[in-house]
Amino acid sequence: MSTVYNIHQVFARFFKDEHLEPYLFELSRMLEEGHICLDPQSADLDGLKEAGYDDLPGVEAIASSPLVSDGRAHTPFILLGDRLYMQRYYYYESLILDRIRGFIDAEGGKLQQRLTDLLRLQPDIAALFPGSELTNGKVEWQWMAAITTVLHDFSIITGGPGTGKTTTVAKVLSLLLQLNHKLRIALCAPTGKAAARMAESLRAAGKNSAPFIREAFEGLQPATIHRLLGTIHSSPEFKHNRLQPLDVDVVIVDEASMIDVALMAKLMDAVGEETKLILLGDKDQLASVEAGSLFGDLCKALPTLNGFSERFLQEIAPLLPAGSVLHEASDGTDSPHLLFEHIVELQFSHRFSDGKGIGKFSKAILNNQPELIQEFFGNQDDQVKIDTKYDTAVFDHFVRGYKEFIEQPDILSALQKLNNLRVLCAVREGAFGVDQVNARIERLLRQKAGLKPFEPFYQNRPIMVTSNNSQLNLFNGDIGIIREDEQGVMRAWFEAADGSLKSVLPGFVGKVETAFAMTIHKSQGSEFKDVLIMLPQNEQATKMMTRELLYTAVTRARSQVIIQGSEAAILTAAAVGIHRGSGVIGRLRANP
Numbered sequence: 001m002s003t004v005y006n007i008h009q010v011f012a013r014f015f016k017d018e019h020l021e022p023y024l025f026e027l028s029r030m031l032e033e034g035h036i037c038l039d040p041q042s043a044d045l046d047g048l049k050e051a052g053y054d055d056l057p058g059v060e061a062i063a064s065s066p067l068v069s070d071g072r073a074h075t076p077f078i079l080l081g082d083r084l085y086m087q088r089y090y091y092y093e094s095l096i097l098d099r100i101r102g103f104i105d106a107e108g109g110k111l112q113q114r115l116t117d118l119l120r121l122q123p124d125i126a127a128l129f130p131g132s133e134l135t136n137g138k139v140e141w142q143w144m145a146a147i148t149t150v151l152h153d154f155s156i157i158t159g160g161p162g163t164g165k166t167t168t169v170a171k172v173l174s175l176l177l178q179l180n181h182k183l184r185i186a187l188c189a190p191t192g193k194a195a196a197r198m199a200e201s202l203r204a205a206g207k208n209s210a211p212f213i214r215e216a217f218e219g220l221q222p223a224t225i226h227r228l229l230g231t232i233h234s235s236p237e238f239k240h241n242r243l244q245p246l247d248v249d250v251v252i253v254d255e256a257s258m259i260d261v262a263l264m265a266k267l268m269d270a271v272g273e274e275t276k277l278i279l280l281g282d283k284d285q286l287a288s289v290e291a292g293s294l295f296g297d298l299c300k301a302l303p304t305l306n307g308f309s310e311r312f313l314q315e316i317a318p319l320l321p322a323g324s325v326l327h328e329a330s331d332g333t334d335s336p337h338l339l340f341e342h343i344v345e346l347q348f349s350h351r352f353s354d355g356k357g358i359g360k361f362s363k364a365i366l367n368n369q370p371e372l373i374q375e376f377f378g379n380q381d382d383q384v385k386i387d388t389k390y391d392t393a394v395f396d397h398f399v400r401g402y403k404e405f406i407e408q409p410d411i412l413s414a415l416q417k418l419n420n421l422r423v424l425c426a427v428r429e430g431a432f433g434v435d436q437v438n439a440r441i442e443r444l445l446r447q448k449a450g451l452k453p454f455e456p457f458y459q460n461r462p463i464m465v466t467s468n469n470s471q472l473n474l475f476n477g478d479i480g481i482i483r484e485d486e487q488g489v490m491r492a493w494f495e496a497a498d499g500s501l502k503s504v505l506p507g508f509v510g511k512v513e514t515a516f517a518m519t520i521h522k523s524q525g526s527e528f529k530d531v532l533i534m535l536p537q538n539e540q541a542t543k544m545m546t547r548e549l550l551y552t553a554v555t556r557a558r559s560q561v562i563i564q565g566s567e568a569a570i571l572t573a574a575a576v577g578i579h580r581g582s583g584v585i586g587r588l589r590a591n592p
């Protein structure tokens with residue numbers, strides 16, 4: 001039996017309930033894989049046998065254990081229908097669902113007033129969404145997303161890369177600012193980079209707005225979720241919570257698919273009753289590294305996205321610019337589902353074409369369309385290149401692109417150039433894992449760009465922070481470079497959220513990794529002009545590839561993506577979707 005199995009066994013045995021023990025073993029294993037609960041009926045019998053649990057007691061053994069309740073008693077485990085939870089995860093999931101219900105229940109009494117307010121802004125809405133745009137069928141969902149988000153206290157806007165999530169939020173904020181010039185806005189994301197990127201796009205979007213809107217956008221202070229909530233030294237809790245909610249009018253959360261269930265619960269707990277919460281993300285991307293796939297689950301919970309009731313459509317019709325109509329929103333579906341009319345999916349990418357390149361390839365992966373994916377194997381596409389031979393010349397040519405940042409004397413420009421390209425690895429170990437690929441790049445750049453990687457913090461080492469350090473305002477996922485300052489002291493340099501440069505002595509940064517190559521998981525929330533994706537060659541590792549992993553990697557690129565990997569690995573990945581056990585979908589359906 002492996003050590004990993006032992007950890008789960010130690011956990012399972014701790015509770016001294018021999019009937020429950022195999023289920024606790026399985027639950028612990030599932031949590032490690034990112035599920036937040038276990039369906040006892042689908043326990044992995046082979047895995048249990050391997051761990052020495054030959055006889056699995058009937059599932060009734062779970063309900064009859066004094067360690068288990070239905071959530072009304074304070075027990076370490078909760079059995080809800082056919083899902084077994086550790087109490088902590090049941091609590092997080094329940095808190096999230098309660099908070100969403102709280103937001104949506106409270107909206108009811110405010111809708112009429114908000115509609116009246118919006119009617120006053122009809123000319124502004126028309127200016128934000130010129131009628132011609134509304135009639136071409138491409139902006140309709142952006143308009144719907146903006147209007148529903150202004151009307152509601154809880155909203156989700158989902159969409160693939162370049163579908164206009166940030167553009168839409170800029171319009172939402174413009175409208176909210178017209179209604180309240182003193183609107184207090186909190187802008188956050190799981191990583192500092194993602195938060196800064198959104199603030200940057202918002203500032204750009206606000207450039208041609210009225211001065212008070214432009215000023216509000218310029219004054220935005222993006223933060224990681226941890227920083228926004230206020231970390232407490234050596235504690236998993238935050239300064240802001242239900243008793244001390246965030247003192248703002250609207251909280252915008254970008255890259256919400258990266259948020260695990262625990263952090264999402266703490267975030268929602270800290271958003272007060274008078275505050276609006278807007279979650280943005282791509283429901284098709286990889287789920288959080290930690291447990292749960294909450295954002296995806298909330299989007300999947302609604303049987304059909306972008307459905308609106310006839311009543312709602314009639315209410316908002318006067319807000320449409322004269323002469324324009326909504327094409328697709330008017331199928332008039334109605335549903336008692338809690339999230340109905342609260343999630344809008346933006347469907348048209350303004351960055352990628354559906355008919356070629358990254359747009360077509362990423363959609364073919366998402367929809368698992370082997371015949372469309374195979375069209376790219378001929379390498380006729382300008383944006384997507386597939387190198388099944390792992391050609392060293394292709395790798396070397398891509399890596400030589402890093403010379404640009406190494407040779408750039410200005411540190412801020414060097415940081416920006418570094419973010420033009422990135423090698424992304426599907427796995428950590430092996431010849432195509434991130435550690436060995438980073439070492440290979442270092443060797444190559446030693447020859448080609450004079451890199452001297454002989455000590456931990458060498459000149460021009462790109463680093464990625466892998467822990468949070470709120471005192472230094474450095475967070476997991478932040479990318480920096482090591483360079484000497486004018487006094488010859490080696491420092492780690494980062495681009496601050498406001499676009500300025502900040503530096504720290506490397507020893508203070510905390511845990512870091514070399515970032516010429518990074519894992520696809522760690523690349524979430526970032527974008528690069530060019531991306532080289534390295535898929536593992538061995539069969540075992542290939543089996544770990546999933547649709548979400550490949551889709552996330554491909555959509556990190558703005559201009560070009562090269563994949564070094566076999567056709568089989570690409571097709572296998574597209575065929576396998578991730579499923580993470582959670583009760584979100586079932587609980588929302590059972591209790592609309």
Ligand SMILES: Nc1ncnc2c1ncn2[C@@H]1O[C@H](COP(=O)(O)OP(=O)(O)OP(=O)(O)O)[C@@H](O)[C@H]1O
Nearest residue numbers: 139159160161162163164165166167168201350351
């Ligand atoms: N309705 C529109 N008409 C024209 N251009 C648009 C429209 N909506 C968005 N764009 C443009 O498309 C690009 C991507 O938009 P935006 O950044 O808002 O998308 P996003 O969904 O937030 O992207 P990401 O996934 O990268 O965060 C921007 O250049 C933006 O100006």
